[in-house]
Amino acid sequence: MTTTTVSTSTPVPARRSWPGLVAGLVLLAVLTILVAELDLATAEFFKAQGVARNPFEYPLTAVIIGLIANGLLRLAGLYTFVRPAIRTELYLKIGLVILGARISLGDLLATGAGGLIQAFIMVASVFFFTWWLAGRFNLAPTLKAVMASAVSICGVSAAIAAAGSVMAKKEEVTYITALVILTALPLMVLMPPLANALGLSPVVAGAWFGGNIDTTAAVVGAGTLHSPEAQQVAAVVKLSQNVLIGFVAFALALYFALRVERDPNQRPSPMMIWQRFPKFVIGFVLVSLLASAGAFTPELVKEMNRAYEWAFALAFVCIGIDFAPGALRQMGWRPILVYMGATVFNTVLALLVASVIFGTLGLGGA
């Protein structure tokens, strides 16, 4: 049987084609401008109806526009052509670096400390629960590793990092990517109103989104739909979780070398921890440090808010375009059941942990 393995640390862009890249970027720009225009129009419409807050905030509009574009591109046979420009993670990471300007060092340390404690609990619990559940459903060890990493850490990036460590099949990563987006989209839309219904403070709500939703883009989207404070906490909590990718990838590589493959010569180097480390977090912290040192006036920070809104809008449009339902049909129902079970476990546990750490213990300014 032929297996295609994945060994990259970051999401693999589609094969580069300059005309496709340029056409894709133009298309993305047009779609994102459309999102911004629709966002204002819907806000004004609801304001005229006496609804102060626009329930269709731009992350939702962007994902819907992206999904429509996804369908149309596939119908027209142009999906693969424009694929090189669809770089959800890249646009999101650019936005997160800029977002650093809005988060002071004090907030970063307080939220980051709470986020790291939450991340250790969540990653360990959700990883091993998913691993156990996948074992009960007899999933392949490589698929178990990729799925457990995706659910417990940060979706697509973690899936790819884990796939590199355990030499998973390419189709396993494609499949998990589709599942990640399939679950992240409803969670992004449903969790903010659920947080309001549960009476969660913006800090606890943000920590819940950051601890539960798999993709960083959808975490930021849910935070944006809830409130600016929730967006900030959600992003920092998710980044705290993201920095654990390297450690999990290293541990997985070690486990597979020694226990699954039983080849001590394949022992991974600790350098893998740095290789898998999400380097954009360094940029995010650096910008936060500059902002805390008073490098930017409040007006310039407002201007930067606009810049990251555009970057996030681009990423949200890409989430919709990225969604590939076809991949789900190939693997059958067992992995879907495991993934859904793990997501439910993740959602409930994240609510409990976020409520204790950010609510009861008051870390992160709750």
Added chain:
Amino acid sequence: MSQPASPARRFSLSEDWLATIIGLLIVAIIGLGLIGPGPQTVTLKAAPGESVDKTAKPHDGWKASATIGGEKAVVEGAPKQLVDAQLYPFVCDGGQMIAEAGDSSLSLPSGGAYLTLTNNCDAEASLTYTTDYAIRWPLFGIFKR
């Protein structure tokens, strides 16, 4: 015997570093004020008979608005470009907000454009000078009613 040509090494940057560099570049461009000072608001409020002053950043694209006794009022002749160390006097008179010609021969210290408001009206007068974001959301406002 000829050696097979080795493939040319291509420099490639990981997505993380690429995002970091682009993000920091955007922060530097905005943070250094290269695309403008960000959205500014300067408000002068004067009670009847009072005179107040404030400084504003020297910049083009300012928009002026005013209220007299809480009612919106038209500001006549308000300059859109404010120059450093220049005086921009405004007077509320006869229920109207009027921009007067500044005395360019005055030698004022650098540190912003000087706005003054003299209220000769019977009600409180307020003058607000604002600049918009350089990065607009939405871009064109095509669906704006």
